[in-house]
Amino acid sequence: MALDTGDTAFILICTAMVMLMTPGVGLFYGGMVRNKNVISMIAMSFIAFAIVTIQWVTAGYSLAFGPDISGFIGSLEHFGLNGVGLDGEGIPDMLFMVFQLVFAGVTLAILTSGVAERIKLSSFIVLGVLWTTLVYDPLAHWAWGGGWASQLGALDFAGGTVVHISSGFGALALALVIGKRSGFGKFSMEAENVTLTLVGGALLWFGWFAFNSGSALAANGLAANAFVVTNISAASGALTWMLASWAKGKPSSLGMVSGAVAGLVAITPACGFVGPMAAIVIGGIAGVLCYRMLLFRVKKGLDESLDAWAIHGMGGLWGALATGIFATASIGGVNGLIYGNVHQFLIQALDAGVAISYAFVVTYILAKVIDKTMGLRVTETEEYVGLDISQHGESMNA
Amino acid sequence: MALDTGDTAFILICTAMVMLMTPGVGLFYGGMVRNKNVISMIAMSFIAFAIVTIQWVTAGYSLAFGPDISGFIGSLEHFGLNGVGLDGEGIPDMLFMVFQLVFAGVTLAILTSGVAERIKLSSFIVLGVLWTTLVYDPLAHWAWGGGWASQLGALDFAGGTVVHISSGFGALALALVIGKRSGFGKFSMEAENVTLTLVGGALLWFGWFAFNSGSALAANGLAANAFVVTNISAASGALTWMLASWAKGKPSSLGMVSGAVAGLVAITPACGFVGPMAAIVIGGIAGVLCYRMLLFRVKKGLDESLDAWAIHGMGGLWGALATGIFATASIGGVNGLIYGNVHQFLIQALDAGVAISYAFVVTYILAKVIDKTMGLRVTETEEYVGLDISQHGESMNA
Amino acid sequence: MALDTGDTAFILICTAMVMLMTPGVGLFYGGMVRNKNVISMIAMSFIAFAIVTIQWVTAGYSLAFGPDISGFIGSLEHFGLNGVGLDGEGIPDMLFMVFQLVFAGVTLAILTSGVAERIKLSSFIVLGVLWTTLVYDPLAHWAWGGGWASQLGALDFAGGTVVHISSGFGALALALVIGKRSGFGKFSMEAENVTLTLVGGALLWFGWFAFNSGSALAANGLAANAFVVTNISAASGALTWMLASWAKGKPSSLGMVSGAVAGLVAITPACGFVGPMAAIVIGGIAGVLCYRMLLFRVKKGLDESLDAWAIHGMGGLWGALATGIFATASIGGVNGLIYGNVHQFLIQALDAGVAISYAFVVTYILAKVIDKTMGLRVTETEEYVGLDISQHGESMNA
């Protein structure tokens, strides 16, 4: 099969749309922090994307998609994009490379949730390069680069495990190492710019269509299915989170949009395997589940500040399991639990479990090492003044 | 004809772009209300989209596009997307379904203009589900689902009648039932965040390309024509509104961007039937006309707050008529008035007239019923405090 | 060759994405001015786009792409889009026309840098029409419409010369004619809304993928190459500007995002001719170079307010030369300096030099003429009050 202009057009645009998710995460997060840290939050998303770009086109792509070494990692055969050409099957190899790049970029941006409003910029850059190399690249290899998980038959259509479990549980580990924001629990740290978060949420929802349906790597019926279930799950999650929180008080727009993201996360691994009615269920459960996880996190006094763990981590876990539950052979060729395939469900659970452990442990060690060497956190004074001024020398309405 | 990857790629991306118009409407409106209601305004656009998504994939799509019943409505044959598959002619049927879904979503978001800063969230949700079912779905069926209007030969390429007349005149009916904002006419209620409105306007203009050229349902010359005339009409409307308002005072950026939206609305039904030079005229007249309608609305003391009626309603009416005037067989196969085809013009007028009456009357009744039962409007105190706090428990810079 | 749906889909969407860059420039600039001018800055981008649209579909397109007259300009054969049809080779001619239109639009928006916070709206409109006609259209003709530069073999894949050199050096000429903002150098005029600039930067980066890879006019390997090197150069520029400024103080997010834009500018002419590793170098040098040019500009007390000259002008110049240095026949069919082709480098230098002179001189004369006749600048009082109020009668948080 040669290049197909339709597929190529589709993935070119999808790549751009997924790229937009990275600043989308920045805006989504930026609206939730105190105004003295909003620039820092958005800037980190750009910087995450920039450093992942350079990492990916040198070593990262090859580590993830190079010839498999023992099921764990790719070789450096494609170092510096060596041998990645402008032709390919359906779409150019080079395009596949950059489509994968933008996934790696947004994943690192999600991770900033755990260190929001208190990480040192220089340490974030070092952490970012290492995390992408040591956590993201192996996970991508396992799922999509021919590693053990794909050999085992684990299903992860668009990155529930690779992107969301890794960043969600990674953020949790980071939050544990870096410690709570000073004043956390003592005084309110409510979102100061909800509008910005809603703008970010809009860009995320928009980009997620490309994230999920683009993962079909072709403009076909499977892409259409992924598109449709993505939208349904987002809507369902938005509504159930809203209703669940309504039962306790006023339904905040933050809850509504967080529910949408929860729905989007949960459908990510499943979107090439399940149908529209399953998507209502998957998204709906994700909305309620992630909402409860957020409450649980708050109750435990854990400052995983912007809830990457509750939403991406736990939503990703639910999505991985849900794929094993609701998959139907008529769409993606594999049946799940409800069609009697216990085996697939167990594979999903195993895959998710290993990913959680790996992401959590490696991130934890990495953060500890950086903390002991260069220091992960700004000083108390810098934190009080805010990262915008202390890390960037800028402020809103200077 | 089998699936075409180019067409499929095109409509997949178009669908995502049209989806982005819904929060775009939220931002566009959000900037025009007082800051105490900006979150409410944006949140309603998301919520509108979420509830329409669930409505559409259960009953809505079937009501609009199911097998015709007496020219009025579709049957429930496709309830729960039953029988909507992943293959199709040119594009997957499932993709056609979701492309239509995003139109229904943005239409409900436009409707919020008439109840801005004073509607109860719970009532909006109930209203939204019913309005989409009782107003939008039939209108979509008439124009595109094989209903009487399409049988008659009425032309509505991308939804001038279905989307804009319905929401514009629906908003008018809502505004009449819910009553003026307290203090309306007594003190100024000027736009408090023009930047946000301009951001929303940018997303609308962007998404509208997909709205209109995507309605060709294929990546072809007709789509290109729709794209070009859409852009021309927007530019023309922006300039004429700006100039018309300049004659009376300073040319506001709100006027300029409203003129662009007026131009976009007016070309919507026409974009598959008219050429570039006609688009200059259609957009130019739309800019001036909608500006005058806004002035008229203000003079009458009508609080259809964010001018969906003046811009979408009257712009949509003008567009429907303009299609009957400027259509040229060389583009869409049908001639209009200026090529001597009086018949088409009369059909357009009839179609628009029926749509106006239907949308207005049904919306009015619906609003009355909800008002009598659950109450449409927040209390005076809640309105004074603002919907952000009273409906969502949130505020900007909390 | 007939129409290709994949290519057509690609360029349709690319055109919409490039359109979004125009308000993107408005937001990018709007965040950098004082709050009293933010509406003006964004509004000018919309207005620029609207007037260029009308100019382009009447005379502009024909001047740029009509049959060549002496290598300098196109004839008016396509006046009013006469003879521009809905079919074509690969993509419809009409689509090619509008893809070129959006380039012309964003170029005029970039130009507003030089007159920010002090230009009279009416004069900007007149200037905009004339500048597009007298500066942009000829430059587009030279490079892409069969003019002398293309006859000579000058390479400009996506508009480094046509778009960036023209607007960058044009902005410099404007700044010299209109004079400094009152108070410039006396008191600080720092960016007052960095978040807005970052949002604009995100939209620019997003749209630039379409700008550059769309310039392949087909969804193929060349487009993928352009996409990849665009992203790499942006990332590289962001990082080097950040690091260079870090050496002197805190690394601002404005610097980081300006570096990304510098990288995007520099790769623009080169993206169809160079590979990924060259892109790291091109973007990296652009980041440092444009940062130094900005410092130089500030040191010289020049109020080319938002640095179109430093970033677009000098970045565009570097890009033109870099194309002549790093071009490799394996990608775009032409070798550059490092492959021993001195000739191409000299052509690039000549082309850039002529473009710089032409853009600077014609813009200077044009600005002088308008200044002498209708006056380019608002009164001192109007400037003090701000353009939002004095030109538009609006303000943020009115």
Next chain:
Amino acid sequence: MKKINAIIRPEMLNDVKAALAEQGYFAMTVYEVKGRGSQKGICLQYRGKKIEVDMIPKMEIDMVVKDEDVRPIIDIIRRSARTGKFGDGRIFVSPVELVAAIRTDDEITE
């Protein structure tokens, strides 16, 4: 000289400004504040529960005026800012010892 601090509903600002200007009182400084009065702010009913919104946006007007102008200004503000409902606001008067212009060397003491 006295300083008048008037805290009013934001939406009444234009009326108050106009009423003051009509009587020749132009000079003033205004800024956005939030506040609660002795009513503890505004009470929303929410499913039986009461939710207090305790900081309501207000506009503060500061005017430094001659002693004899205090009374008429209070009356004008009262007339133009009053709605009769809780939250209309409050006026405080306090002494000012010296007023100095910046543009010129003019000074007024008591």
Next chain:
Amino acid sequence: MKKINAIIRPEMLNDVKAALAEQGYFAMTVYEVKGRGSQKGICLQYRGKKIEVDMIPKMEIDMVVKDEDVRPIIDIIRRSARTGKFGDGRIFVSPVELVAAIRTDDEITE
């Protein structure tokens, strides 16, 4: 009557409000300000260089109260706003001659 101007850390506002409300002091007007005390603001170390951030966001609370309430209110604010670190803020008390309601014709003088 006296006017109390208290400039506190923004993050302590809720505690201060609650502590005041507990003792029955509700009425107040608040607004965001920036300031520096005699410490010249906050000093960041940056590669040997000192960078002074001289305008730190604060919250200002204005309360007009009866003379006998001044002392207890100062004590409450001190207790609830104190962290013990530089930048805790300051309280100023100044005379008010007249308090007038807008909703009613009530007036209190001294």
Next chain:
Amino acid sequence: MKKINAIIRPEMLNDVKAALAEQGYFAMTVYEVKGRGSQKGICLQYRGKKIEVDMIPKMEIDMVVKDEDVRPIIDIIRRSARTGKFGDGRIFVSPVELVAAIRTDDEITE
């Protein structure tokens, strides 16, 4: 103790702050206000019509200082904030009876 309220052009704030700091006056609280003076704001000509922009952004500086510092501070502000054009602003001085620190129990009366 006295309170100095200075209303200046926002763009002069840095100059004023620097000029004050030079003489050892650091402590201050600033906030954004809008205002009009006796000139009724700024007048724009628009096709023969006059449009009044009546609320111009200003910056207010509040400083509570010892009595003997009032005069030098007024002079410094005047010098550093003056442009000589309408709208330069105004300085008000009023009495303060008590200054209390929050971090410590320090108090200064009169």
